Amino acid sequence: MFVRGLKRKCFDGEEDIEGTLAGIKAIPSYNLQRQSLLDMSLVKLQLCHMLVEPNLCRSVLIANTVRQIQEEMTQDGTWQMINTQSTGQASLDRLVSTDILCRSSREQAEGKHVPGYSTFNKDFEGDQTQDSSETMSTASSVQAPRNLQSNVWEMENSQENKGNFQKSLDQIFETLENKSPNSVEDLFSEVDNSYYDLDTMLTGMMSNTKMGHCDGLETFTSPATTTSNSNCKSDLNELDHIVEILVES
Amino acid sequence: ADIISTVEFNHTGELLATGDKGGRVVIFQREQESKNQPHRRGEYNVYSTFQSHEPEFDYLKSLEIEEKINKIRWLPQQNAAYFLLSTNDKTVKLWKVSERDKRPEGYNLKDEDGRLRDPSMITVLRVPVLRPMDLMVEATPRRVFANAHTYHINSISVNSDYETYMSADDLRINLWNFEITNQSFNIVDIKPANMEELTEVITAAEFHPHHCNTFVYSSSKGTIRLCDMRTSALCDHHAKFFEEPEDPSNRSFFSEIISSISDVKFSHSGRYIMTRDYLTVKVWDLNMENRPIETYQVHDYLRSKLCSLYENDCIFDKFECVWNGSDSVIMTGSYNNFFRMFDRNTKRDVTLEASRENSKPRAILKPRKVCVGGKRRKDEISVDSLDFSKKILHTAWHPSENIIAVAATNNLYIFQDKVN
Numbered sequence A: 001m002f003v004r005g006l007k008r009k010c011f012d013g014e015e016d017i018e019g020t021l022a023g024i025k026a027i028p029s030y031n032l033q034r035q036s037l038l039d040m041s042l043v044k045l046q047l048c049h050m051l052v053e054p055n056l057c058r059s060v061l062i063a064n065t066v067r068q069i070q071e072e073m074t075q076d077g078t079w080q081m082i083n084t085q086s087t088g089q090a091s092l093d094r095l096v097s098t099d100i101l102c103r104s105s106r107e108q109a110e111g112k113h114v115p116g117y118s119t120f121n122k123d124f125e126g127d128q129t130q131d132s133s134e135t136m137s138t139a140s141s142v143q144a145p146r147n148l149q150s151n152v153w154e155m156e157n158s159q160e161n162k163g164n165f166q167k168s169l170d171q172i173f174e175t176l177e178n179k180s181p182n183s184v185e186d187l188f189s190e191v192d193n194s195y196y197d198l199d200t201m202l203t204g205m206m207s208n209t210k211m212g213h214c215d216g217l218e219t220f221t222s223p224a225t226t227t228s229n230s231n232c233k234s235d236l237n238e239l240d241h242i243v244e245i246l247v248e249s
Numbered sequence B: 001a002d003i004i005s006t007v008e009f010n011h012t013g014e015l016l017a018t019g020d021k022g023g024r025v026v027i028f029q030r031e032q033e034s035k036n037q038p039h040r041r042g043e044y045n046v047y048s049t050f051q052s053h054e055p056e057f058d059y060l061k062s063l064e065i066e067e068k069i070n071k072i073r074w075l076p077q078q079n080a081a082y083f084l085l086s087t088n089d090k091t092v093k094l095w096k097v098s099e100r101d102k103r104p105e106g107y108n109l110k111d112e113d114g115r116l117r118d119p120s121m122i123t124v125l126r127v128p129v130l131r132p133m134d135l136m137v138e139a140t141p142r143r144v145f146a147n148a149h150t151y152h153i154n155s156i157s158v159n160s161d162y163e164t165y166m167s168a169d170d171l172r173i174n175l176w177n178f179e180i181t182n183q184s185f186n187i188v189d190i191k192p193a194n195m196e197e198l199t200e201v202i203t204a205a206e207f208h209p210h211h212c213n214t215f216v217y218s219s220s221k222g223t224i225r226l227c228d229m230r231t232s233a234l235c236d237h238h239a240k241f242f243e244e245p246e247d248p249s250n251r252s253f254f255s256e257i258i259s260s261i262s263d264v265k266f267s268h269s270g271r272y273i274m275t276r277d278y279l280t281v282k283v284w285d286l287n288m289e290n291r292p293i294e295t296y297q298v299h300d301y302l303r304s305k306l307c308s309l310y311e312n313d314c315i316f317d318k319f320e321c322v323w324n325g326s327d328s329v330i331m332t333g334s335y336n337n338f339f340r341m342f343d344r345n346t347k348r349d350v351t352l353e354a355s356r357e358n359s360k361p362r363a364i365l366k367p368r369k370v371c372v373g374g375k376r377r378k379d380e381i382s383v384d385s386l387d388f389s390k391k392i393l394h395t396a397w398h399p400s401e402n403i404i405a406v407a408a409t410n411n412l413y414i415f416q417d418k419v420n
Helices: A014-050 A056-076 A106-110 A120-129 A132-136 A143-152 A158-178 A184-188 A195-208 A215-219 A230-248 B255-259 B300-311
Strands: B004-009 B015-020 B024-030 B044-051 B056-058 B063-065 B071-074 B082-087 B092-105 B129-145 B153-158 B164-169 B172-177 B185-189 B202-207 B214-219 B224-228 B240-242 B263-266 B272-276 B280-285 B294-297 B321-323 B329-333 B338-343 B349-353 B369-371 B380-382 B394-397 B403-408 B411-416
Touching: A014 A056, A014 B300, A056 B255, B004 B071, B004 B394, B004 B403, B004 B411, B015 B071, B015 B082, B015 B403, B024 B082, B044 B092, B044 B129, B071 B153, B082 B153, B164 B202, B172 B202, B202 B263, B214 B263, B263 B321, B272 B321, B280 B329, B321 B394, B329 B394
Parallel strands: B153 B202, B369 B380
Antiparallel strands: B004 B015, B015 B024, B024 B044, B056 B063, B071 B082, B082 B092, B092 B129, B153 B164, B164 B172, B172 B185, B202 B214, B214 B224, B224 B240, B263 B272, B272 B280, B280 B294, B321 B329, B329 B338, B338 B349, B394 B403, B403 B411
């Protein structure tokens, strides 16, 4: 198993630094790939929403995968939304080896205790104060990456972002649902403003990630220039279309 | 030729129907075996072609409704005509396919071209007689069952009472009577009150072959529910719940996606159900809910490629599976135009390929092998050379003989047992 391999090296002293460094480089790779899987899934979901007739089964499966990643990242304490670019690591391109992600989750094997949402920030702060050299020698290999990452990567206010993210995920289903309104009034009801958040979030991510592999992204308009109104726009277009038909008749 | 989206033999195996992405249905009929050419054991030729569904536009939602035929199911034959159900995402249609080989001639009031005769010119009365004509096969839509599904229809199943059938979409299953088109009963509804809570959808459904009160439906979470319509009008509560416990050592982010069941089929005996998920085919005994009795690996070498398959969307491909007439062999498709057969008794399996390049007509199919790692033997194909655009999603098995129909994108292959 990938992470188990690191256990064999105890942080002994300078001689082992190189080995450990190699280990350090390797560990973020799992998180990196998990992050890129998350990015890819969100892109797929967004694409689902934009397609003419979203395939509900596919959307549900992708959304469940996203939730799963989110939960695991919460457990890990590596929940972070943006700025993979700041560390000089693009995401989708790095999805070279599928080995790591396709292997069974090490968390299950270790039976880690899941920190609750409410205590999340507290745990995080607690970890940051720990000396990184100490944690390298702990038996739990999962501790190591968390603390390293807290030093290496910038952490946003994760609590808020999680909340936004969950809400945004819900928006997708709401909108999928709203595609089939029961009455004409539903169509003309106000566009939910919180939907802008999903777009802002994805826009932030999109500008930092490379989209080499997904063909469907060619249809995805350049996010850098879209405003937060872009998703509102698709709904408005729908309204325009309907009004057009009504007027013409 | 368009991409074939469904293949189905009728109950005698005399007819084979295919539906395609363009909304067309093509029916093949088996030739009568002739003593003159005994080696040509009943080949299938085109019998009828008709446009079943047209593309539609839903103005209210501003969405196009695809005309692609998702499923075809035959009704058992009760008179000279053949009846089948065909469905796209939203509408089910009952088609009557009948032959006409005689036509009446000698009308009094109109001539052979159909023009009205001048009554004053008629001096003699005659009785019209039926005269033979070239065989003509007509397909007429007899019923249209529309406007009952908000979501996409994935399955239809004719009940053993031959009076009712069900249609299933992502969240609901409706029960219809063949005679009534403006009403249907909703028998399963898994739509949550709050769509944000949606985590599971219906992927396939089928009636029990003998018990008209029993049906099963499968879900995207890898579960199968068996329902009894006698217990209540709305079958939201299952009578049996089939789920295999998850193997924790195999768990990954893709576990749920690959556990999603793409097809469920009762055995002919009615004792077993077979389910297809992304990597395996499972046989379940109706009397045992906690695990399948048999599991067959279709293409386990893809397990380490799940991430790429997720990226290119292949992981969402919905493969079907079929039983042979005696329930001893099961068959399902794979990639690279490969399809697999598993003999449940001998536990042997074979991989065959449906492709013109690699087999001549009437030649025996050569078993294929995918090489997983290390040295690749001659004739083996390595996993990385597999063509994932050539997928065999739809196959069918003759109800009593060893004749199979395999749909490879836009080509239909029919294979038979070799007889010496």
